[in-house]
Amino acid sequence: MSQPIINIKGITRDFPLGNEIVYVLKGIDLQINKGEYVALMGPSGSGKSTLMNILGCLDTPTSGSYILNGKDVSKMEDDELAEIRNKEIGFVFQTFNLMPRTTALDNVALPMIYAGHNKESRDKRATTVLTQVGLADRMDHKPNQLSGGQRQRVAVARALVNHPSIILADEPTGNLDSKTSVEIMNLFDEIHANGNTVILVTHEEDIARHAHRIIRLKDGMIESDNPNR
Ligand SMILES: Nc1ncnc2c1ncn2[C@@H]1O[C@H](COP(=O)(O)OP(=O)(O)O)[C@@H](O)[C@H]1O
Ligand SMILES: [Mg+2]
Numbered sequence: 449m450s451q452p453i454i455n456i457k458g459i460t461r462d463f464p465l466g467n468e469i470v471y472v473l474k475g476i477d478l479q480i481n482k483g484e485y486v487a488l489m490g491p492s493g494s495g496k497s498t499l500m501n502i503l504g505c506l507d508t509p510t511s512g513s514y515i516l517n518g519k520d521v522s523k524m525e526d527d528e529l530a531e532i533r534n535k536e537i538g539f540v541f542q543t544f545n546l547m548p549r550t551t552a553l554d555n556v557a558l559p560m561i562y563a564g565h566n567k568e569s570r571d572k573r574a575t576t577v578l579t580q581v582g583l584a585d586r587m588d589h590k591p592n593q594l595s596g597g598q599r600q601r602v603a604v605a606r607a608l609v610n611h612p613s614i615i616l617a618d619e620p621t622g623n624l625d626s627k628t629s630v631e632i633m634n635l636f637d638e639i640h641a642n643g644n645t646v647i648l649v650t651h652e653e654d655i656a657r658h659a660h661r662i663i664r665l666k667d668g669m670i671e672s673d674n675p676n677r
Contacts, residue, residue: 451518453613453645454480454503459512459522461498472498473509474668482613485640486647487656487676490665496649497618499665503647504616505533517613534562538607540617544599546591546606552578553587556605563610577605581635597628604635608644615639617648621655633658 461473472495480486490496501507502514505521508529514522517536521529533539546555557574565573578587581601591599600620607615617636621629637658640646650656657676664671 451515452479453482453517454478455513455515456503457513459499459502459509459514461495461502461507461510472668473502476512476668476670478663478670478673480645480647482645483640483643484645484647485658485660487659487662488647488649488665489651489656489662490671492651494665495668496665500616500618500647500649503614504537504539505529506539534559535610536613538610538612538615540600540603540607540615540620542619542622544591544596544603544623546599546602548591551588551590552583552594552602552605555591555602556609559606559610573609574605577608578602580608581605595628596624597631600624600628600632601635604632604639608639614645614647617646619649619651621650621652629655 456476456478459473459476462469462471476499488496488499498507502509505516508524509522512522513520516532519532521532524532547558553571553574556578557570560570560573575587578584581604583598583601583605586594586598591602594602621632624632633655636646636648648659656662660676661674662676663673
């Protein structure tokens with residue numbers, strides 16, 4: 449069998465807070481294979497975002513190991529981690545996190561600048577992914593000229609632009625109405641069907657139903673991990 453794309457053993461994460469230490473993740477073991485579609489659920493404060501930030505190389509664990517696509521990222525320094533993140537991870541946030549005064553095209557092309565591609569190949573690829581997410585006619589629009597659903601589509605296109613190994617989405621429909629949420633989830637379904645590994649956080653059962661595996665966190669530990677249906 450091929451090795452998992454994510455292999456986590458005994459991950460903990462704690463934060464100093466004044467004279468105390470807040471223990472957020474208390475020993476997480478997790479393997480995720482290429483091509484899986486996973487929903488991460490759990491009550492508010494259970495550690496979902498903390499775990500996603502570690503999975504997405506935005507943060508490192510206090511202890512434990514994280515092998516991402518064969519590389520041990522748990523002890524990497526910030527600059528090394530930033531490079532891995534740009535290459536391996538596409539991250540979608542609840543609040544879209546787009547550059548406000550920048551067109552959809554340039555928002556999507558941005559991660560390719562860091563990856564060292566020239567302008568011509570950046571524009572070509574950004575056009576392709578924006579077309580894929582249904583925004584061929586909105587390339588020159590700035591975020592404030594787009595609806596919430598369209599902004600999230602731009603963010604999804606940006607996440608895809610560098611051909612990452614994994615797409616991570618932390619409550620990607622959290623700021624969207626229910627109709628737009630369904631449209632965005634259909635887009636994630638399509639991205640998964642194209643062969644991508646997708647992990648998303650949600651607290652809505654309807655949203656989680658799109659995934660094929662549901663992991664539930666409780667109080668910084670995995671409470672359950674089951675195939676969907
Ligand atoms: N930087 C931090 N410093 C102190 N506590 C934190 C920090 N980040 C998260 N926490 C705490 O960790 C717990 C889990 O947070 P989080 O991972 O955001 O939960 P979730 O995404 O499941 O709602 C919360 O109690 C939160 O207050
Ligand atoms: Mg969260």
